[in-house]
Amino acid sequence: MAFRVVIAWILTLLAVPALAADVNGFRVWTDPDKTRAVLDLDTRADYQLFTLDNPPRVVIDLKKSELTDPLKFTEEHAGIIENVRHGVPVKDTLRVVLDLESKSAVKSFLLDPTGNYGYRLVVDLFPENRAGATSSVMQMSDIQQPNRDVIVAIDAGHGGEDPGATGKSRTREKDVVLQIARELKRSVDERPGMTGVMIRTGDYYIPLRDRFEKARNHRADLFVSIHADAFKNRRVAGSSVFVLSRKGASSEFARRLAASENSADLIGGVTLADKDDMLASVLLDLSQSATMEASHAVADSVYASLKGMGKTHKEHVEHANFVVLKSPDVPSILVETAFISNPSEEKRLRDSNWQKKIARALTDGIQDYFYLSPPPGTWIASNRQPVRHRVVRGDTLGGIAHRYRVSLYALRRANGLQGDTIRVGKELLIPTT
DSSP states (O other), X not given: OHXXXXXXXXXXXXXXXXXXXXXXXXXXEEOSSOEEEEEEXXXXXXXXXXEETTTTEEEEEXXXXXXXXXXXOOGGGOTTXXXXXXXXXXXXXXXXXXXXXXXXXXXXXXXOOBTTBXXXXXXXXXXXXXXXXXXXXXXXXXXXXXXXXXXXXEEEOOBXXXXXXXXXXXXXHHHHHHHHHHHHHHHHHHSXXXXXXXXXXXXXXXXXXXXXXXXHHTTOSEEEEEEEEOOSSTTOOOBEEXXXXXXXXXXXXXXXXXXXXXXXXXXXXXXXXXXXXXXXXXXXXXXXXXXXXXXXXXXXXXXXXXXXXXXXXXXXXXXXXXXXXXXXXXXXXXXXXXXXXXXXXXXXXXXXXXXXXXXXXXXXXXXXXXXXXXXXXXXXHHHOOOEEEXXXXXXXXXXXXXXXXOOHHHHHHHHTOSSSOOOTTOEEEEOOX
């Protein structure tokens, strides 16, 4: 009797029907490495995926599923996908077909609901004939040439299916920060001895750790991540500058030290894989300490430049455990340009003139830092001009000395000052080392 009960229970489990889902959306994004297609579902679904050749296409069969919205996508973001169509090859099966330009490697997975999104079936397409994907990455031989430009990696936050924060007027963070990032690159490129490189060039998502790894591949001297903050209180306003907290640095240090035992991890060009644990720990610690010190210095400079432009959220540079700030050998800062949740600041974020203005302010702070601490072998190291600071209301001599990381004594001496009194509008010469 007990045996028959067990068998009946097993047969009941085996008879569980396939998970069914309605498809209520279709989206496509393309980045330099792949094209991503996303089917929005109302619940988890059982599916089968296979590829066909002549012509190349991807076929997705969803059991007991229906299509509730038309399958449409924007050609601008279509990448390798030429067309999408659907049909019902057999009863109770929805078939979605992606017609491709060329053969591709395919990866698919299901995602559970998060944020504004429900269940999703993700299909990533990697073209087999993709060539020159790393052509934009500078080679070490280029970096080592004398009088090279300082490289500033510019990261526009979010992207693709991650819109970031949304303002009251439906402004999406991912859109405005990309526009600001493009303005920042233009502004950086205009300055002698500086070149900007974009981490994200379009509307697609890049995993957080991949962002600072792209900066490292570019041999960047600085990584700047651009965001637009949000808060439940719509009156909160002002820009902010963040650097990695010591706690976040410690956790990343431990992660990289563990990884170095199994893979070659480059820290400033040094391979850790062949080092013993003690030496690897020392090299990582030295690299990360120097990087954090440089990050603080450039953050102070950028914060002071933003403060001269208008209201800042806090009276100092802030610390946080943002993943994108965890590069062990590239000084990194994150800038919250404004609060998209504040209606007035949301309007500014959409204004092209304001975008140019904040890009110039960020560039001024970045340039000031590199003119005071130029990397060896760069054009700035050989040709930098004296750094000058025009006093604005609220400035103190001590605050200016802190911003530029010089002593009060050196600042007084360089400007012939007997005390600490300064007047608004006076231009101070900043001593360099």
